[in-house]
Amino acid sequence: MPTRTLTPGTDVLDRALVVDPGQRVPGRASGFPLRREGPAKLTGAAKYTDDLVFPGAWFGTTIRSSEARATLRAIELDPDVDWSKVVVATAADIPGENIVSSIKDDQPLLVPIGGEIRHVAEPVALLAAPDRETLRRLRGRIRLVTEPLEPVFDPELSDHVFAEYDVKHGDPSAAFAEADLVLEGEYRVGHQEQLYIENNAMIAVPGEDGGIVIHGSMQCPYYVHNALKRALQLTSVQARVIQEETGGGFGGKEEFPSVLALHASLLALKAKRPVRMIYERHEDIVATTKRHPAVVRHRTGFAKDGTLVAQDIEVVMDGGAYCTLTPVVLSRGVLHAGGPYRCPNVRLRGRATRTNTAPNGAFRGFGAPQTEFAAEMQMNRAAELLGISPAEIRRRNVYVLGDTTPTGQLLRESVAGEEVLELALGASLFERVRERTRREAAQRTGSGTIPTGPLRTGNERRATGIGLALAWHGAGFTGSGEVHLASVASVELAAEGRIRVLTANTEMGQGTKTVFPQMVATELGVPVDWVEYAPQDTAEVLDSGPTVASRTVMVVGKLVILAARRLKETIEGRSNGVPFHEAFRDDAREHGATRIDQKFEPYPGVVFDDATYMGDAYPAYGWAAAVATVEVDLDTCEVQVVDVIAVDDVGKVIHPILCEGQVEGGTLQAVGYATIEEMKLDKGRYLNDRLATYLIPTALDAPHIRSILVEAPYSGSPHGAKGVGELPMDVGAPAVVAAIHDATGVWIHDLPATPEKILAARHGERAPAAVGPGKAA
Amino acid sequence: MPAEPPIDTPKHLFEAYELLASGPTRPIAGGTDVMVAITGELGPIPERMLDLSRIEELRGISLEADGLVLGARTTYTEIRRSALCREHLPALVEAAGTIGAAQIQNRGTLGGNIANASPAGDTLPILLAADARILVGGQRGEREIKALDYFVAYRKTALEPDELILHVRFPLPGGRQLRFRKVGTRRAQAISKVVVALGWQDGPRGWSDVRVALGSVAATPIRAAGTEAVLEGARPTPEVADRAAETLAGELQPIDDVRSTADYRRAVSARVLHRLLRDAGGW
């Protein structure tokens, strides 16, 4: 356990427990275990899906549409090819329903003849061959006969609505009438690619019982399991899903793996042998889900002193061609759209529609980074117009204990907005640096050397800017999501005396395999090495829900801790009080295996009404602040993010090194989102569809990141944890864009804030087309 | 993996010439362009390949009477570490340091950059600004091509299919100045949005032999003749810099593509030139 230090100083700070990074020693530091799968990954011994050998396995590939929208008339196989040596599968081969099971049943595994192709690179047929060379040769010999239909690319012009929300609180129109400042703003964000290191990969092995065993890269084995049962008409036993070592997910392996597992299975059933489907990067980028593009419009009323009096916010998200998880992404986006601010009069409207691009889906932050970017932009612009500091306007409005959110949720506990704000301001010397950057900006203007024309340079080459952002992030699933999931996790004392944790929650680099045994070992009072983590195999573990929504430590961690406690009680009860660590081996010999299954129970007092959209949207919230410092090249408008102070309240730090890793990774992903990650489109086709064109920050582009972890525990969890993975993703982009403004004087409303947009804004030129919805280049 | 093409690995130039003359074969030096191109995904897989990695005649950096000579197989790392390059061609050293990142610099070669002839090839504007000469050879003999004559059209060069690039000669007239600036999307592994190289000779009557060369703003690396004319015989004063920048913006016809926009490329080419002139003028 970390020794926790209170940061001395103000009252505000005394409420938060700040984990002092100085306490950490690399490696096995004061009780924090090393990553379980770390050594195998470092030495190259770890086996990812593509490393697995299945004798006799064939290779599978997907035949995809080249049009954004069309009717599929026929699939023609070149008559000059001997097709008996390979296997071709189409929708006609699907034994069950032609549906990728998700929220709505709108997505087919394969477009059927007569069906509608709804996006470029949509799967239409599958091909398997004994070797890759044959596959490569024959894939071009399958021709799709189609009739084009008119595609829709602008989500605001689409008449097919996936989801809509409307939240009202107070009386916004009356409040706007009385506001001293009414500020409007329109913000756009584009697609973002998860870009996990390991591409999507699945191997399907047909079983004797007519079933299928899936080995693959995924976040949610039971999502895949459900999808298999449904489309292939398999029983729970016939469908078996095993997660293999997974090289990153970020949400990109939440729902998409079901598609690939189904494809591999169809081919494997038809070929009667294992089939490998391993995407290459290009295919992974063109065919799999991305972060939802969005347009967010704000109308905000402020009193002179910066107090928020009214918010009217409209969120439009581009769902892409199929629904996938869009309704829940939109829901989180809308619920976070006001930002972490108290406002008595609020209207939040959200709409997500269908367009003819590949379906968008889960990505770290799940809708919140899009809308919180807009909220923070609005706050920073308002501060500028009102002549108060970005810090001060937040101090006046940030939620405190006892405030009520737009859904009527009373914030009863674990509210740390002020703490994270003050810590970020203090650690970055925000006001002092800002005074300097503003002085420098004034000098640049006053000296007369500021370039007078767009083709001239000024005296100064570079400008420094500093920017602030604040965010909240609802912990766990939205609304009644966790109740519907009804997760179960287990801790077992096996007959041989082994202690095992059994959950369906996956390791994808974030540390599940390390922290669950750590938590159980702490409860049982045994060394962490004595606790095993059972494989994520649906034949072995129950459904503890998906590994998403930063819920693993908070929600499943609670189940694991409670199960461990019950196991300890049971064993110590049987041993007449001999402590667990001394008693468990004898107990196992005497009584055989003891397994405790712990079911999710609703958090006490947390009530949400799906129908009215009112109530406790989340059991608790995590709070984050970031201060970014940038340097902008005044000649080229290239932006270098030099430094980010990231302060994150995660409720309880279970493993400081892993927790900090999440903050650093999330911050860097947000820096990429803010500055360079861009997906341009041409008629529904991604133009940045390779690593040569979809660029993310390299090590040289990474800022110096200082993470400060804060603990404002949540009483609904035995450990107090609220989750960390997504939190840093919400604040990075608005902090960077605010810093760019501080350096250059221009506001960039559309992400990414590229040099092209900054230069155009600085010199009043035509801004390049935004990549967001409706502005496809 | 698709079937690998057969690979010949000659030790001497004359053997390589024979192989080139006897049928289509694809030279491979560092492989950093070729390996990306031959996976079968982006185009046909070559029938044969010609591995240049054993031909010592293509290596080496030497100072000769008529300039600095770099073998085609010189890698970016070698350029960066070469005392001769640092002394005589610091702009090339600077350019080499912007290419890819360490791994690419260890393998990628100057000859490969020139043969590949991407409009975004980072060393190519330097070749143009330095009036470099490219020595090529084959069974039919050897010849020198001026950098200016080398880039014919989009990825089309004056190199014949049966020829190899042997080395590049950079003349080093006394007092010759060269400057380089690359603008890319990120700080490593970035294909250029704009590359600018500026060369000149300072004299009592102002600048002479001015070269303004650019990459990523046209189908090939180009020289901006109108801008060169503005600077020829002039000095880098604020007025001259303004006029040169405006002329450059006027004569460039870049395009919008996946990496950048025409507007940005035009404006930034001009601004970078303006900055280089400002630095040269010391104002």
Ligand SMILES: Cc1cc2nc3c(=O)[nH]c(=O)nc-3n(C[C@H](O)[C@H](O)[C@H](O)COP(=O)(O)OP(=O)(O)OC[C@H]3O[C@@H](n4cnc5c(N)ncnc54)[C@H](O)[C@@H]3O)c2cc1C
């Ligand atoms: C990740 C990555 C980053 C990159 N970054 C940059 C960058 O920042 N800037 C940049 O300019 N380039 C960049 N490149 C492209 C590439 O590295 C350079 O063009 C490099 O100089 C190519 O040299 P090479 O020896 O690897 O060429 P090869 O790949 O071996 O060959 C390239 C071409 O030249 C031909 N060829 C090679 N040598 C000869 C010769 N002596 N005679 C005749 N033909 C020959 C080959 O047949 C082939 O067509 C990058 C490439 C990668 C993969």
